[in-house]
Structures are given as C-alpha cells and as structure tokens.
Amino acid sequence: MNDAEEDLPNTPPEPGEVGLVEVHDFVHPQPFAFESGQLLPGFTLRYETYGRLNPARDNAIVICHALSGDHHCAGIHALTDSKPGWWNNFIGPGKAVDTNRFFVLCANVLGGCQGSSGPLSVDPATGRPFGLTFPFVTIRDMVRAQKLLCDHLNLSSLYAVIGGSMGGMQVLQWGIEYPSFVRRLIPLATTARESAQAIAFNEVGRQAIMQDTEWHHGGYSKGGGPHVGLAIARMMAHITYVSDKSMDLKFGRRKPAGAVAPPGTATPSRKPNAAEAAVPANPAGTSAAYTFDVQFEVESYLRHQGESFINRFDANSYLYITRALDHFDLTAAYGSLEQAFAAVEAETLCIAFTSDWLFPPAQNREIVLALLRASKRASYAELATNLGHDSFLLESEELYALVRGFLGSP
Amino acid sequence: MNDAEEDLPNTPPEPGEVGLVEVHDFVHPQPFAFESGQLLPGFTLRYETYGRLNPARDNAIVICHALSGDHHCAGIHALTDSKPGWWNNFIGPGKAVDTNRFFVLCANVLGGCQGSSGPLSVDPATGRPFGLTFPFVTIRDMVRAQKLLCDHLNLSSLYAVIGGSMGGMQVLQWGIEYPSFVRRLIPLATTARESAQAIAFNEVGRQAIMQDTEWHHGGYSKGGGPHVGLAIARMMAHITYVSDKSMDLKFGRRKPAGAVAPPGTATPSRKPNAAEAAVPANPAGTSAAYTFDVQFEVESYLRHQGESFINRFDANSYLYITRALDHFDLTAAYGSLEQAFAAVEAETLCIAFTSDWLFPPAQNREIVLALLRASKRASYAELATNLGHDSFLLESEELYALVRGFLGSP
Numbered sequence A, B: 001m002n003d004a005e006e007d008l009p010n011t012p013p014e015p016g017e018v019g020l021v022e023v024h025d026f027v028h029p030q031p032f033a034f035e036s037g038q039l040l041p042g043f044t045l046r047y048e049t050y051g052r053l054n055p056a057r058d059n060a061i062v063i064c065h066a067l068s069g070d071h072h073c074a075g076i077h078a079l080t081d082s083k084p085g086w087w088n089n090f091i092g093p094g095k096a097v098d099t100n101r102f103f104v105l106c107a108n109v110l111g112g113c114q115g116s117s118g119p120l121s122v123d124p125a126t127g128r129p130f131g132l133t134f135p136f137v138t139i140r141d142m143v144r145a146q147k148l149l150c151d152h153l154n155l156s157s158l159y160a161v162i163g164g165s166m167g168g169m170q171v172l173q174w175g176i177e178y179p180s181f182v183r184r185l186i187p188l189a190t191t192a193r194e195s196a197q198a199i200a201f202n203e204v205g206r207q208a209i210m211q212d213t214e215w216h217h218g219g220y221s222k223g224g225g226p227h228v229g230l231a232i233a234r235m236m237a238h239i240t241y242v243s244d245k246s247m248d249l250k251f252g253r254r255k256p257a258g259a260v261a262p263p264g265t266a267t268p269s270r271k272p273n274a275a276e277a278a279v280p281a282n283p284a285g286t287s288a289a290y291t292f293d294v295q296f297e298v299e300s301y302l303r304h305q306g307e308s309f310i311n312r313f314d315a316n317s318y319l320y321i322t323r324a325l326d327h328f329d330l331t332a333a334y335g336s337l338e339q340a341f342a343a344v345e346a347e348t349l350c351i352a353f354t355s356d357w358l359f360p361p362a363q364n365r366e367i368v369l370a371l372l373r374a375s376k377r378a379s380y381a382e383l384a385t386n387l388g389h390d391s392f393l394l395e396s397e398e399l400y401a402l403v404r405g406f407l408g409s410p
Helices: A139-152 A166-177 A196-210 A227-241 A244-250 A297-312 A315-327 A330-334 A361-373 A388-393 A397-407 B139-152 B166-177 B196-210 B227-241 B244-250 B297-310 B315-327 B330-334 B361-373 B388-393 B397-407
Strands: A024-028 A043-050 A060-064 A103-107 A158-164 A184-188 A347-353 A378-383 B024-028 B043-050 B060-064 B103-107 B158-164 B184-188 B347-353 B378-383
Touching: A024 A139, A043 A139, A060 A139, A060 A166, A103 A139, A139 A166, A139 A315, A158 A166, A158 A397, A166 A184, A166 A315, A166 A330, A184 A397, A196 A227, A196 A315, A196 B227, A196 B244, A196 B297, A227 A297, A227 A315, A227 A388, A227 B196, A244 A297, A244 B196, A297 B196, A347 A361, A347 A388, A347 A397, A361 A378, A378 A397, B024 B139, B043 B139, B060 B139, B060 B166, B103 B139, B139 B166, B139 B315, B158 B166, B158 B397, B166 B184, B166 B315, B166 B330, B184 B397, B196 B227, B196 B315, B227 B297, B227 B315, B227 B388, B244 B297, B347 B361, B347 B388, B347 B397, B361 B378, B378 B397
Parallel strands: A060 A103, A060 A158, A158 A184, A184 A347, A347 A378, B060 B103, B060 B158, B158 B184, B184 B347, B347 B378
Antiparallel strands: A024 A043, A043 A103, B024 B043, B043 B103
16 A cells, blocks of 8 residues: 555666556545545546655656546556657656656546546446446546545655646646645646537537447447547547647648549649630549548548547547536636635646647636636746647647746755 | 519518518539539529619629528528528618619529539439439539529629638639629638648548448438438537637526536535545535536537538538538649639629638638739728627628628619
8 A cells, every 4th residue: 555666667767768667556445426426336546657756755746637648648568669658758757747856646537448447347236337327527526536546655745736638627626625735736728617619529529429329328338339429529629639720730731642633733724714614624533533532631630530549448438528528617616716726725837828729828827817816826838839739748848848947856 | 594583573572671582493404514524414503583683784793602501592482481591681672782783693502402403413314312423513613503504694794793601712713713704702701722620620520421320322312311420510510610709608608497507516615625535515416417418508509500400401412512612722723822813803802700710811811912912903801700700691780881882883
C-alpha cells in the first residue's frame, strides 16, 4: 500500500526520456457511491507513474487526461513501441514536468475503457460487460476516484494537478474538492462549462453511436458494437480539435497521391464562356474524379482517424464521458463560479490557445477572472497557436517554459 | 415557350406578399452533357417565378438556392401553408428584391430532389430511381441547366443573379460562364473554394450516409434509405450553419421544460469540500438527469432538425450536392481567381457576415479583391451578425437596403 515507488522500474531511463514504464491497477475494494447516487461494490483504476516519490511524499503531480486519452502519458511499454505516451514531449527527465524532480501519476478515468472500471468492464453479477448498467459518471466522480488512488499511494499532498480539455475540468474539480490537498493547478484549453455548440457536437456523436443498429442499447459484446457510429463521432469530433487554419496548412485542398484531378483543373486555360449545352471540356480520366471515394487528403486523414479510434475506444465509454463533459457546470453546481472557487487554496495557472474554438480563450479567461474575484492566486496565459483545441499537446518551448516556471522546485 | 408570364397567377398578391404561387416544370428534351462527360437524354428543372417579365424581357432576377434549399423561395402554394418560401422576407412586392419591378425566377438545382432531375428521379431505362447512376453534378452543370431554362423563357438578359452559400457559388459561375447575359451578381456568404474544414464536415456527413446499412450503395427505394445517416449529417451540418454565440443566445445550457436538473444544480450550497468516498449529495430525482435522452434544449432542437430533414431531402442528392460544393474551385479551374473572373462583365456586390465561420468573411473578401485586380466593378459589404453562415437569410434592414441600393431600377 505504501510502496508505490518500489513498483517503479529500477533501470534508470535514457537521458531525457521516461523510458520503459509499467501499468498498475489500483483496486478499490470498498463500495463507491457515484454522484448520481448509484453504487459500485468497488472499482479499478489503471495508472502509470514516472519519477520517484520523495520521503515527504509531497512531490506528486497528477496528470488528468482528456476524452480520448488514457493513463499512458509518457514513456514506452516495450522497446518495440512505435509511439510513446500521449504527453511524452511534456513529461520526462528534464522536461516541462521533470520526472527527475516529480513523481508523476496518471490514471485512466473512471468510466474509461483502457483498464479502469467503465461500461466495458465485466459486471460480476452477469459475467458480461456493464454496458448501460454502469453508473453514470461525472467529472467529480473521476476526481474522487483519483483521490482514493492518491490515498492508497499515501501521498501527503499533490504538488500540482495538470490537464487539458476534460483534464482541465478535473484539475478545477480537484482544487475545489480537495483544497488543502492540492497546491498548484494547471488547467489548459478548458472550460468551467461547455457552450451550447460543444454540447451540440457531443450530441451528434452520441446520436451517431446510439442510432447505429449495432449499438443494441449498449448491450453489444466485447469487440462488437457500433463501430460505424463511433467512427463518425470521432471524425466529426476531430474537426473540432483542430482549426480551420491548421487543416488548411496540413491538407488544404490537396488530392492524395494518384488521385485524379477534380473538374476543370486539367484545363486551366479553358475558355470561361463555353457555349451552353455543348459537351464541356472533359479531360481524359476525369471520370475517376467523380466518385464518393476519397478525393481530398483531408478525407483520407479523417477516415483514418475514425477507423483507428474503433480499435482503441469503447462506444459506451464515449457516451458516458461526453455526458460527463456536458454535465460539468461549476456555475450551476455551486451557484456561481466565484462560489465554486471559494474554498480553493491552490495557486492556478490557466493556459489557453488562440486557435482553440472548442474551449476558446474567453472561457479559460473566465475561470481566472472568477478565481481572482474570489481572491485566489491565479494567472492566465494565452499562447498564439494554429493547431486549435489540441494545441495543449503541442511541442512548444513557450508552453514548457510557462509550466516549468510555474512549477518551480519541490 | 415565350409565354412564361401568362403562367403567373392573375390575382394580384396581397400588398407586400408574393401570395399564391405555382410550380412549373421545364423539361429540356435534348441530351445534356455534364461536366463529367456523362450524358442524360434530357432533364427537368422545377421552378417558380414571381412578378412579371417586362416587354424587353430584361428585368429577370435569378435566385440560386443553397445545399438544402429549393425553388420555393417566396409566396405560398396554398392558403393553408404554415410557412412561405425560404426567402420570403427578401422577395416580394416592395421588398429588397421587388416583384413589382422584377421578374424573379428560382429553380431547384440539377441533382436536387425537389422536382428537378437528380438521383431520386426515375431512370426510364430501369423504371427505378437513378441512385448513383445519375451523372455527377458540378456547380457549372447547375448553372448551365438554369441558362437553358432562361433561354426557354426567352429572357434577353438577366438583371441580376443572387444567392447565398452554394447559391453564391452559382452566382459567380453565372458571371464567368455567361458574361454578356448577366448584368449584376450578388453572392452572399460564399466562397470561391471551400477550405479543408468545410470539405471535412461534408465528408463526415457523406460517411454517415454511406455507412448507414440502409444506403445500399445508393440503391434504396423511394421513401426508404439511410435515414439515420442523413439525420446525423444534417444535425452536424446545422451546427456549422449557425454560430457558437447564436446557439448560446438561443439555447445556452437550458434544459427542456420538465427536464430534471443536472448534477449538482439542485444543491447550489453544497459544501465543495465533501469528504471523499462518502455518499455525495444526491438531490431527489437526479437519476433522471443521468440518461442519454435529451438533457439540453439544444439536443432536442438538433434532433428535430435531423428528423424533419429526412422527410424533405434525399440522401443521394445530399451526396451529389456536397460533392459539387467540394469540387467547386475557381482557382484550380481557371488557373487563378483573376483569370476565372477575366471575362466577367457584370457588376458584383459580395456580402459577408462576421459570424459566418463556414464561409468566413475573408473568403468572400478574396472574391472581391480578385474581381478588382481583374479590373471588374465589385464591392464588398460585411454585416455584423450573430447568426453565423445562415445570416444571409436574416431579416435585416441593413441587408435589404444594400441589395435594394445595388439593384436600383430596371
């Protein structure tokens, strides 16, 4: 129970990299009451840690992941891994979140599908996945479960909690729920409550899943399920994670290699005043340009995003977690944002990104202004980026320097 | 052939309103070659007209509709109609497009599904809907078909061509294709070529349709088809037609009447520092807030948008028309925007809307700048609105005054 650090790999990581990491399962054996009033007899959180806990057990940093993220935020599981964890650029020895100094902890959220308890977990009562019988999950439930993990690891306090997007919501909830336990909050690209537009996009994704004939009201078997709906939801959501400009820079109107030119492009010198009803210029091979197959690189990219998501994410979890996002509303839950932050003791650095149109700068600024009105220590940074909402994942020396400076030394 | 005006209702419309209107079918009996090189032995355009053609037959204004629009842009078909045509606020006696002075003509686009030839039309060779055997349609094909209708009506020239969104693309193509025939162009909320983001949204909609098991590669029967996919496509597209701000103003995070409060809202004075693992505040009845049924008004609104679209639109037409949108690219088709506009003789007024993020102001401004660089008469107006892309349909005295002033007197 108190020996989490002994579970860490003993081999020092390569300089600058977390290196090989192991996953751990925290099994909470007591009943857990969800905010909805529903109960589970116990739950599991899958997590990873990087760096070493100091003797005072107060150098821990909790990383909170976003909707489609997981506990594997740094390092690799095997030397053959093609990619490291999703925030590997940010976390490691000498990096913005320096694992030479901090003990970094990241758990898959409650309701998730990467090893933590969620709709995909097997209900011992039936021997089949919970599906829609899994209790509804809120951001606060996610945070309360993470706190139980911190207690299990005997952490005396958290040096900081850091997360982007839905991770940022958890960061705020951490500061509100456990004020004396958390010393620094770094929410990035987040909001204290989603706009109607963000709810609307989530709802379209849920409808795509729930109206898929393979959904079976959540009762599909492992490996089955509403793959088409989940892929559609992901394709659409992905558009909201990037920006118009980043898509234009990355893809523009480019055709995939081997694609046929679209109408007209093969005849740039076509006389514009072609006689009507005459057979128009028909460059050899244009017929292949007139299909509903991939015609633009951005289409092929989106299809890939949708297809790869099917293999790593559970559709019911997608429903649960987007609902948690939609329901998160600090203003409604506490009467006002100032009241929500009344008990906060931590110092906050909130970071927004100019091109984020899902949780735009104004929504992040609102958080900081409310903290300041509630006489809390809070600062706001707005970074000029092109990438959109996903900017918090950018390799950005500016971002690293902000976080490093705010974290200081343990 | 020359008696279009005699087809008009003889009873004078009510002051200020177009009043009762009839639909007409223009049947073009000769072969029509599409830009793709494919042929149809003939085609039909369904259209309406308002106002009277003058003896010189030169006071006609063509209205071009957007993706989901149709020929019924003003007046009513029966006294019991609950709603008039889609641009009724804009077109009528004494209105911005004054039917006391102009002969107004609007046709359902080629490839559409409201009476004009499209994938839903019955292929005489098989006795069944064309489906995917219908020729691919481009914006230029739509315009060429409309020109044949104008010839059929013996119009000597067009006083103006007006349209928003995809209608604006047709307006530009009209000016390029038939320079001596068109005297004024009013494109609104449009683009000379879609951005990667706009293509991406269209592609997600197409995938929702094409991956619906009821699509049958376009071979569904009339009344059947990929209803779920079409509704998903429409729900998502609708988000892109409005703005974040307009959705917040119209819906915000409001719950439908009778909906149960979301987590926490029933306990605004909840102490934020609740002891972990204790049963959290569980306001009576919150369980009903934890469903995937409608929780927010914006969800119910979107579902309604999706469901009503199924009843009025054909899924294959949606595929064809979004492809026409994606392929429209004046820069690629003519080598540059300046070259595209080289032959234009008409004077242009391009109107953009500040809150339009689908075809944003910059893309409209680009059109006018290219016209000016090509030494054409062109002006640009940008109206400050909240509604987003659909702002061109707004009841706006500012918009009406701009259009009225530009049109002047026949």
